[in-house]
Amino acid sequence: MINFEQVVKSYPGGYTALAGVSFEIRHGELVVLSGHSGAGKSTLLKMIAAIERPSSGSVKINGQDISHLKPTAIPYLRRSLGLVLQESRLLFDRSVAENVMLPLVITGHPPRDAAKRVVAALERVGLGGRDREMPAGLSGGEQQRVAIARAIVNRPSILIADEPTAHLDSAYADEIAKLFKSFNEAGVTVLVSTHDDKLFAEYRPSRLVLGKGLLIGAAAS
Amino acid sequence: MNWLNVHARAFAQAVTRLASQPLGTLLSAMVVGIALSLPAAGFVLLENVATLARGVSGTPEISLFLEQGAGVDDVGEITRRLQQEAAVASFRHVSREEALLQLERGGLGDVLGGLGSNPLPDAFVVTPRGESPELYERLHALFSNWPAVEHVQLDSAWVQRLHALLGLGKSAVLLLAGLLGFALVIVTFNTIRLQILTLRHEIDVSRLLGATDPFIRRPFYWFGSLQGALGGLVALATVWLSVEALGPPAASLAATYGAVFSLSGPGLHEALAIIAFAAFLGWLGSAISVRRHLAERLV
Structure with a gap:
């Protein structure tokens, strides 16, 4: 591989x-x-x-x-590929959901399907229900989880x-x-x-x- | 459809960026608008001057004077030829008797009475179809070769002067538009450069996640075009306000010369052309800036 x-x-x-x-x-x-x-x-x-x-x-x-x-x-x-770097590299002027959705926006996913995938990815990393929060309000570990959710959202x-x-x-x-x-x-x-x-x-x-x-x-x- | 979607998304992103900095957007639009309003106003002024010149001077004409001995047959022949000439819009025959009568009415009766016989020839006053100096020169040459025509008087000097002046004015406006258009391109180039620096982190992250160069560039293209178009609207508003302010005094001035004149602003087509031109310059500035600053690989 x-x-x-x-x-x-x-x-x-x-x-x-x-x-x-x-x-x-x-x-x-x-x-x-x-x-x-x-x-x-x-x-x-x-x-x-x-x-x-x-x-x-x-x-x-x-x-x-x-x-x-x-x-x-x-x-x-x-x-x-799913890519997670040492620093979370999140966009701090976007919500958690918008950050996770970015790869789907880039690939031109239909918005409805993209929203479902974002919810699923956030639940997968244990951040279900926190999609509207801003990254600055999260701990370092939570920010890294958002970055992981962003890396896996494209499966x-x-x-x-x-x-x-x-x-x-x-x-x-x-x-x-x-x-x-x-x-x-x-x-x-x-x-x-x-x-x-x-x-x-x-x-x-x-x-x-x-x-x-x-x-x-x-x-x- | 996908093409439309990606552009709709980039357009929305550009609008969001413009709306997120209202003061900066307003100032940029004002800079672009004021720069563009100068050539736009120059163009409008030239159009109005051309209209005024035509109104004051009337339609230019060519006078054909026949030989002293020309008879009815000659007059008939000239009439026939003028009727067949496509470049002639209209003409009228001024008989030698009519010409004499006009001079007498003009106060020259005593002078003419002393001559004993009518010294004036038959004449034709021709209005050509068009105003180009080339047309006048061609008709002059044509009429001069017709039988029984003694002299052709071409009253085109003022037409040539007008065309030369308008041509000079147009060149000056084009030069001004070129210079200020270049300034607009520079303004947009710098705005986009600053945006790229501000959004450097987002661009880096997007590239890491698989964003293509067109995906990253599109919002900047739209931003530049929209900023240019907004500047075009400011330029139009400036020109319209100037026309409204200068219209009444210009009409008063024309009235003192016995002319009816109203200053008119750009029409729909001109307005659209100004906005499109401004948007194009904005796009050009953003395209050069994006090409220059995104060429450096950020990740």
């Missing part, structure tokens, strides 16, 4: 974020990507969403090489999360981890990066460990 082959990412100035990484993630897997800060986790996740392009090597999703995807094709790739087959619990206390972090596990059980391929090795331990995920741009550990569930 997701296939990295000898992927190198280096930047002008000589810094190398990934120095030849290869791995494969199968459909329906729950994969935890770990490593210290600067190990290359975010760069790797950004490549799957075509936010970054490899300097060499190839990145394939469902068999399609996205390393040299045309700029006009990138939005359509991103629509097939993606792949969910990618870059340290979604980085700014949350352990109780909130456990709830978020549980949510990702529930999505995985529903058939979604989940790739989540974290620097907390214990966070997903009880779900026995597959693991990828990065260090200084290299894959230094891998274990299947």
Whole structure:
């Protein structure tokens, strides 16, 4: 489903974020990507969403090489993914419902169907009935849940999360981890990066460990 | 239908942005409107001057003077030829007797009486179909070659002067419109640049969620076009108010020359053209700005 082959990412100035990484993630897997800060986790996740392009090597999703995807094709790739970033990246001048609806507006969903999906997504993340609230009135954990609802509202087959619990206390972090596990059980391929090795331990995920741009550990569930 | 939906959504988004900053919208519309009102007023003024000039000077005519010895047959031949000429709107024959009578009535009876015989020739006064200097030149050449025609008097100097003046005026108005239109494009360019900076976070997030460039650009295009159109409406209102204010004194001035004149504002077609032109310039400014500022990948 997701296939990295000898992927190198280096930047002008000589810094190398990934120095030849290869791995494969199968459909329906729950994969935890770990490593210290600067190990290359975010760069790797950004490549799957075509936010970054490899300097060499190839990145394939469902068999399609996205390393040299045309700029006009990138939005359509991103629509097939659910993306959760370290910061919630919500629009604070829009309500919770409007934030969650944004991917559906972008894809031109009929408003009635979109509204139903938003309600369902918010209930899925435990925020049912709070659709009219503004994000500023929510806690950090709740804001991250809104971001997760926004990521799943388009029913993606792949969910990618870059340290979604980085700014949350352990109780909130456990709830978020549980949510990702529930999505995985529903058939979604989940790739989540974290620097907390214990966070997903009880779900026995597959693991990828990065260090200084290299894959230094891998274990299947 | 989907195409209509996405534009309806982008239009609604642009209207929301305009409405969310009423003072800024008003000020931008005023800047655009006042800039556009100058060439618009110039155009209206030129149209009114052209109308006034036609009214004061009457319809230009060409006079054909026949040879002294021209007879009834010659007059008949000229009449026949004038009737067949498509470029002639109307004509009248002034016989040598009638011309003499007119001069006598004008107070020259004593002078003419001393001559013994009537020195005046038969003449035709021709009104051409049209006012272009080229037409007058062509008819002049044609009539000069007709038999029994001694002299053709072309009273087109004033027509040429009028056309030259109006042409100069039109060029000046076009130049002014070009310069101020460029200013309008710059104003819109800057407004959209500031909007893109303000909405940078929303644009970033939308791109992460799969928004295409056209999806992001459309509301800005509509915003620029709407701002331009609002400016066009302000320009029209300015011109109309000016016409209302200057109309009575202009009519009074014309009355002192014995002319009836009323200053008129732009008609429906001109008004629509001004609004469409302003909207186009707004769109152009936003298109350049969006192209320039969204070209930088934000995520």
